Amino acid sequence: MQFRLLGPVEATVEGRVLDLGHAKQRCVLAVLLSEAGQMVSIEHLVDRLWDQNPPSEARNTLYTYITRLRRVLRSVHAASYGIELIRRSSGYALEVPGDAVDLHRFRRLVGQAHASTGEQEMGALLGDALHLWKQQALAGLSGAWVVGMRARPDQERVNAALAYHDVQMRLGRAEQILPGLRETVAAEPLNEPLTAQLMTALSQCGRRPEALQLYESARQRLAERLLYS
Numbered sequence: 001m002q003f004r005l006l007g008p009v010e011a012t013v014e015g016r017v018l019d020l021g022h023a024k025q026r027c028v029l030a031v032l033l034s035e036a037g038q039m040v041s042i043e044h045l046v047d048r049l050w051d052q053n054p055p056s057e058a059r060n061t062l063y064t065y066i067t068r069l070r071r072v073l074r075s076v077h078a079a080s081y082g083i084e085l086i087r088r089s090s091g092y093a094l095e096v097p098g099d100a101v102d103l104h105r106f107r108r109l110v111g112q113a114h115a116s117t118g119e120q121e122m123g124a125l126l127g128d129a130l131h132l133w134k135q136q137a138l139a140g141l142s143g144a145w146v147v148g149m150r151a152r153p154d155q156e157r158v159n160a161a162l163a164y165h166d167v168q169m170r171l172g173r174a175e176q177i178l179p180g181l182r183e184t185v186a187a188e189p190l191n192e193p194l195t196a197q198l199m200t201a202l203s204q205c206g207r208r209p210e211a212l213q214l215y216e217s218a219r220q221r222l223a224e225r226l227l228y229s
Contacts, residue, residue, distance in 0.1 A: 001083055001100060002101075003029075004102050004134070005103040006102045006132055006134060007134030007135040007136070007139050008135065008139045009027075009140070009141065011072070018076065021068055021072075025069065027048070027049055027143070027145075028066065028069065029069055029094075030146075030149075031044075031045060031049075033094060034149060036094055036095075036096045036098070036101055037093060038093060039088045039091045039092070039093045040092055040093065041090050041091040042059065044091070045062055046062060048143070049062065049145075051144045052144075066092060069085060081097070082095070082097050083095065083096045102132045103153060105129075106129045106133075106157075107156070109125050109126070110125075110129050110160050113125035113126045120171070123164065123168055126160055137157075138150050158194070161184055162193055165181055165201070169201060174201040174205050177201065181194075181197060182198065198214060199211045199215055
């Protein structure tokens with residue numbers, strides 16, 4: 001059984017996507033998965049669902065979401081995968097193997113990559129980590145907690161991409177990473193380190209005119225930002 005936070009919040013069993021209900025219910029699961037194995041108080045769950053402006057029946061509604069999520073987990077015998085939603089004195093905890101959650105698996109792979117001693121291994125581990133991403137983290141959810149929670153893994157993704165591109169270019173693979181690097185820069189047009197990497201990759205591929213054109217476009221964007229800041 002696998003859970004996804006790096007994209008729309010999903011749970012799958014043997015490739016089958018489970019019905020996790022509407023956005024608020026999926027947000028409950030996202031909170032518990034982000035703090036897997038740790039107790040999350042009822043008060044924190046309520047705050048994260050309703051941005052400190054809960055409805056009068058917030059606790060009852062939360063209990064309903066928890067009950068429905070438990071029903072989903074029981075329907076696929078989640079306990080046999082080491083997954084259990086536990087009620088504790090003042091909140092809930094979701095016991096789940098670390099590699100069953102893509103966010104935690106991503107962080108483990110990135111950590112292993114930076115601890116590796118060979119560039120081939122580092123590049124492979126970073127590539128595996130980046131392939132876990134499907135869309136923006138927690139896609140389809142909204143709210144203050146979601147925005148704050150999303151920021152850290154999104155930045156971690158950019159940092160992993162920068163490290164991946166660097167190692168691949170050192171290995172002479174600029175041509176191979178160019179399509180993906182273009183897509184990354186298109187998604188992060190104001191990220192100067194990524195843009196600089198794309199210029200370097202273009203130069204390594206013998207496309208200096210295109211690299212110079214990209215430099216000029218980036219320079220103009222920076223000038224406009226300074227003008228209106």
